[in-house]
Amino acid sequence: MRRLPLLALMLIFPGLALAEPVFYPAVSGNATAPTLIVYSSLDEPLAQPMIRGFQAANPDVAVSYEDMLTGEIYDRIVRETDAGKPTADFAFSSAMDLQVKLSNDGYAQPSNLPMSGLWPKWANWRNTAYALTFEPAVFVYHKPSFANEQPPSSRAEFVDYLKRKGDAVHGRIGTYDIERSGVGFLFMARDQEQFGDIWSVIGAMGAAGVKLYSTSSAILERVSDGRFVLGYNILGSYAADWAKRNPQVGIVLPKDYTVVMSRIGLVPQAAANPELGRRYLSFFMSKEGQTVMARELQIPAVSPEVTGENTANTMQALLGAQLRPVPVSPGLMVYLDQVKRARLIARWNEVLRTQ
Numbered sequence: 072m073r074r075l076p077l078l079a080l081m082l083i084f085p086g087l088a089l090a091e092p093v094f095y096p097a098v099s100g101n102a103t104a105p106t107l108i109v110y111s112s113l114d115e116p117l118a119q120p121m122i123r124g125f126q127a128a129n130p131d132v133a134v135s136y137e138d139m140l141t142g143e144i145y146d147r148i149v150r151e152t153d154a155g156k157p158t159a160d161f162a163f164s165s166a167m168d169l170q171v172k173l174s175n176d177g178y179a180q181p182s183n184l185p186m187s188g189l190w191p192k193w194a195n196w197r198n199t200a201y202a203l204t205f206e207p208a209v210f211v212y213h214k215p216s217f218a219n220e221q222p223p224s225s226r227a228e229f230v231d232y233l234k235r236k237g238d239a240v241h242g243r244i245g246t247y248d249i250e251r252s253g254v255g256f257l258f259m260a261r262d263q264e265q266f267g268d269i270w271s272v273i274g275a276m277g278a279a280g281v282k283l284y285s286t287s288s289a290i291l292e293r294v295s296d297g298r299f300v301l302g303y304n305i306l307g308s309y310a311a312d313w314a315k316r317n318p319q320v321g322i323v324l325p326k327d328y329t330v331v332m333s334r335i336g337l338v339p340q341a342a343a344n345p346e347l348g349r350r351y352l353s354f355f356m357s358k359e360g361q362t363v364m365a366r367e368l369q370i371p372a373v374s375p376e377v378t379g380e381n382t383a384n385t386m387q388a389l390l391g392a393q394l395r396p397v398p399v400s401p402g403l404m405v406y407l408d409q410v411k412r413a414r415l416i417a418r419w420n421e422v423l424r425t426q
Contacts (some may be wrong), residue, residue: 092137095122098130106133107347110144110159112166113334120367125354132347141166141253145173152178152341160348163203163336163355166253168403170335174200175401179337182349186356186374191383193398194333194373202333202399203355204308204364205371205383208258210323211294211302211310217321222301225327226266229303230275241280245290246303248283250416254332255285257397258304260406260415261330265395270422276303277423288313295320306332308370311381315369324390331396333373 093115097104107125111118115138122134139147141164151158162179164170173179174196181198194202210229212222223229233240247255262269282299284290287309293299295317302310307322314320336355338348354360361372365381372382379385387394397403405411 092135095126095134095136097133098126101131104131104133105344105347106135107161107351108159108343109134109136109161109163109351110147111136111138111161111163112141112144113163114138117368120363121355121360124360124363125351128354128359129350132350141169145169148173148178148339148341152339156341157343158339158341160338160342160344161336161351162339163334165332165334167202167257167332167335167397167399168253168406170200170337171196171399171401171403172407173339174337175404178340180340180342180345182338182352184349184353184356186353186376189375190356191373191375193396196399196401200335200337200399201352201356202373202396203336203361204334205373205386205396206332206334207307207324207371207386207394208261208304208330208332209307209310210325211291211305211313212321212323213294213297213300214319214321215297216300222321222323224323225325226269226272227327229301229325230272232301233275233279236279240300242282243298243300244276244279244281244303245284245293245299245301246276246281246305247287247290248285249419251285254306255304256412256415257332257406258330259419261395261397262304263415265328265330270418272303273419273422274425277425281423291317291320304330308368312369324393326393328395329390329393331394333397333399334370335399 115136118136144162144164148158148162179199183198187198210223223232249256249259287306290302290305291313294302310322314322336352338345338352342348358374358376361374361377364370365372365377365379375384
């Protein structure tokens with residue numbers, strides 16, 4: 072694989088700070104092989120097993136993988152499409168709301184695939200936008216700090232713990248900054264829908280001097296080394312990866328309810344080569360692709376064909392109604408309403424500040 076220059080793009084959009092695309096030549100060695108163009112919010116090193124698996128099944132296809140922020144994926148697809156230019160063949164993003172908006176506004180095309188009819192209904196919007204992962208929002212905790220008691224397993228227990236411990240845990244709680252983290256905002260918006268007393272949780276975190284971050288790794292690093300004792304609403308796939316490498320990190324799926332988000336894949340309407348995009352999406356949805364994702368990427372699979380610990384099937388069998396997946400539907404676009412968004416963020420800041 073090799074990196075492609077972005078000089079032309081940077082000259083046109085000098086304020087854009089995108090990573091360079093990574094190019095994976097066709098396994099067959101064909102220098103003139105067609106190239107699949109992917110825009111994705113999944114870090115390129117993490118995506119390599121999926122790309123290798125796809126190219127093993129499609130040896131005569133090269134891949135250009137562009138790792139970018141979720142907002143950049145949306146903006147670029149809209150900008151290129153509106154300019155009458157080709158765009159990515161496949162877009163994969165954790166910004167569920169933005170992906171559904173692309174689909175709803177005509178920037179994505181239907182992909183009627185072998186797995187379409189078998190895909191869970193909550194995870195399929197009109198055969199156009201597909202949820203491809205199953206990722207719960209979890210509590211994370213520093214295991215040595217809970218040597219003599221159980222960590223909180225519900226929001227009520229979380230609040231009780233913070234109040235009981237007081238100064239001992241002040242400044243040692245972390246969660247997402249919902250103004251800077253799209254996933255953090257999504258989880259908070261779902262909390263507000265699912266839990267009538269959510270502001271008591273936010274107030275308790277404010278009183279405990281909660282620290283806010285835009286990335287999962289910043290919180291998990293501090294839980295791992297003991298600077299933090301608890302992290303709230305952390306993306307489970309990243310937490311599982313950290314826990315695998317750091318035995319001090321523990322994970323709890325809150326028993327009152329556990330929000331589950333998904334990364335959504337789609338083929339843009341103006342894809343340069345939509346058939347290649349559908350081929351990649353089909354691999355993502357296949358038993359082989361979903362197994363690679365669950366086992367090698369440590370991201371839970373959605374496919375009903377895949378069994379094992381790291382799958383929606385197993386998690387739903389064990390936890391049932393405790394899990395609350397975010398449906399792939401136009402309802403997600405409520406989170407993009409600027410007035411509602413500003414109102415939620417303002418209340419969040421007010422509750423944290425007054426504490």
